[in-house]
Amino acid sequence: MTDRRLNADFFAADTLEMAQRLLGKVLVARMDGHVLSGVIHETEAYTEEDPACHTFGGRRSARTATMFQAAGHLYVYFIYGMYHCINVVTEREGRGCAVLIRGVIPLEGMDVMRKNRMAGNGKTVVKDHLLANGPGKVAQAFGFTTVHDGTDLLTSSYIYLEDRGYAAEDIRRSARIGIRKGTELDWRFYARIRGL
DNA sequence: ATCAAGATTACCT
DNA sequence: GGTAATCTTGATA
Numbered sequence A: 001m002t003d004r005r006l007n008a009d010f011f012a013a014d015t016l017e018m019a020q021r022l023l024g025k026v027l028v029a030r031m032d033g034h035v036l037s038g039v040i041h042e043t044e045a046y047t048e049e050d051p052a053c054h055t056f057g058g059r060r061s062a063r064t065a066t067m068f069q070a071a072g073h074l075y076v077y078f079i080y081g082m083y084h085c086i087n088v089v090t091e092r093e094g095r096g097c098a099v100l101i102r103g104v105i106p107l108e109g110m111d112v113m114r115k116n117r118m119a120g121n122g123k124t125v126v127k128d129h130l131l132a133n134g135p136g137k138v139a140q141a142f143g144f145t146t147v148h149d150g151t152d153l154l155t156s157s158y159i160y161l162e163d164r165g166y167a168a169e170d171i172r173r174s175a176r177i178g179i180r181k182g183t184e185l186d187w188r189f190y191a192r193i194r195g196l
Numbered sequence B: 001a002t003c004a005a006g007a008t009t010a011c012c013t
Numbered sequence C: 001g002g003t004a005a006t007c008t009t010g011a012t013a
Helices: A015-021 A110-121 A135-142
Strands: A026-031 A034-046 A074-079 A083-089 A098-108 A159-162 A167-174 A188-194
Touching: A015 A034, A015 A098, A026 A098, A026 A135, A034 A110, A034 A135, A083 A135, A098 A110, A098 A135, A098 A188, A110 A135
Parallel strands: none
Antiparallel strands: A026 A034, A026 A159, A034 A098, A034 A188, A074 A083, A083 A098, A167 A188
């Protein structure tokens, strides 16, 4: 079997390009013996120069330490008292930049994702495409929490990224969702996925 | 020490 | 279209 896992070469790009390059790639997680996966179809870019970013101005903190790691690490943070969001760290070590994974199309493990999402609000998600179509939903469906913060996607045997040949078609961009600052930047990217 | 805001979601009218 | 839920973080004192 060919090695479809994304390597360091893939991550050698700036944050804006990475946000687009990640579209169509597959997020894979082995959680409790179950394989969960999905195709990334929506992302947002965040850099140190961006007032909406947790690391604006190069500010470091315990929460954002992972953002300053080398590209390919997983940055997970807790938000609004009840949700987690996952990001792929980008650029070089020492620069706090990352790409937020805003949505994936489930491929494997939908039964587990359904259970994980139900545990959150007690309701069953019937349609697969609604399981992870939002940043909080992605983390909840996959079971990601801050314990997974700092995972190296290049070497971890539990969480990683693959290229399975899906193509991001007709990539579009817009202002980012849910932010008050940096709204003038069209740093949200989303695409239709060909090959499903 | 205190407090407002937050890279969200689900449910309401 | 509006807002409650829920709590960590960062700012201000």
